[in-house]
Amino acid sequence: MKYCENILQTIGNTPLVKLNRVAAALPCPVFAKVEFFNPGNSIKDRMAIKMVEVAEQQGLLKPGGTIIEGTSGNTGMGLALAAVIKGYKCIFTTTDKQSKEKVDILKAVGAEVIVCPTNVEPDDPKSYYSVARRLAKEIPNSFYVNQYDNLANRDAHYEQTGPEIWEQTDGKITHLVVATGTGGTITGTGKYLKEKNPAIQVWAIDSYGSLLKKFHETGELDMSEVYPYITEGIGEDFVPQNYDMSIIDHFEKVTDKDGAVMARRISKEEGIFVGYSAGSALAGIVQLKDQLKPTDLVVVVFHDHGSRYVGKVYNDQWMMERGFLDVKTVKDVVNARR
Ligand code: PMP
Secondary structure, rough: OOOOOOOHHHHOOOHHHHHHHOOOOOOOEEEEEHHOOOOOEEEEHHHHHHHHHHHHHOOOHHHOOEEEEOOOOOOHHHHHHHHHHOOOEEEEEEEOOOOEEEHHHOOOOEEEEEOOOOOOOOOOOOOHHHHHHHHHHHHOOEOOOOOOOOOOOHHHHHHHHHHHHHHOOOOOEEEEEEEOOOOOOHHHHHHHHHHHHHOOOOEEEEEEEHHHHHHHHHHOOHHHHHOOOOOOOOOOOOOOOOOHHHOOOOOEEOOOHHHHHHHHHHHHOOOOOHHHHHHHHHHHHHHHHHOOOOOOOOEEEOOHHHHHHOOOOHHHHHHOOOOOOHHHHHHHHHHHHH
């Protein structure tokens, strides 16, 4: 018999898929590391299980304990799966910006979810960071994961995502492109790949409304860069400790609209039903296409699955209300069907 002892053993070893249509205008081949094949439908399963295992080894998480985290959903899903198998309770704090689907999915796998306001400073007592920290102090035998500063996050990608991409490309990768939030994916994967070949270029994709790009370029924490934006899972209003900015060669910002439109194209033209940040990542590569040549080989990480965005990016009404979808285009499509 060939089987897994439990669902956690299915994490990782995701496929690398060539993009055939959406990357046609680029001078070189682009391959997507399709991370929704993980059991929680996102790349975050990898770091979630790693953070739990390290906490167990360090005695920070004990049998019957409670895992607490501030999460936009994907990390929560990974943590919740680990908690189910290993017998922990889970409490997550998230923001009212996140899609309702993400919150419902976390509840479906047994987690308690507390929704907090988005538009407050990180150190405001109402912020999802502050609420998670307070609960971790109040609840006995609890462990506050803190994916932002917990370096087991980037270590998971150094140990798994980097080696997988190196082997899947036979070491031919020239560019790694990652939409970035906590910095775990880009720092861990990029560090491994640069140790294999220092010439590999590592490009980070950021949101307008995030201070990461400016920080990379100037070393300044410029709060005037920070304002609310719509893209989910990427960009930050502070610099998490998982970053090693020296691994990253370039930061590129992508608009909310361009990311959403590209996510829809990837789903329709490649049959890969991706989440929002996958669209941002590919839109970023298109913006940078003049820096690529025919002999290059790009790997882009597709972080999560489109099912979490059916009420948003994949909803025409939602797209039109934000000016992301041309009303005329939609009318033409509807008329053509009649
Ligand atoms: N895309 C999505 C959908 C995510 O949930 C995340 C995690 N916040 C990222 C991209 C960024 O990954 P990382 O936190 O490893 O930088």
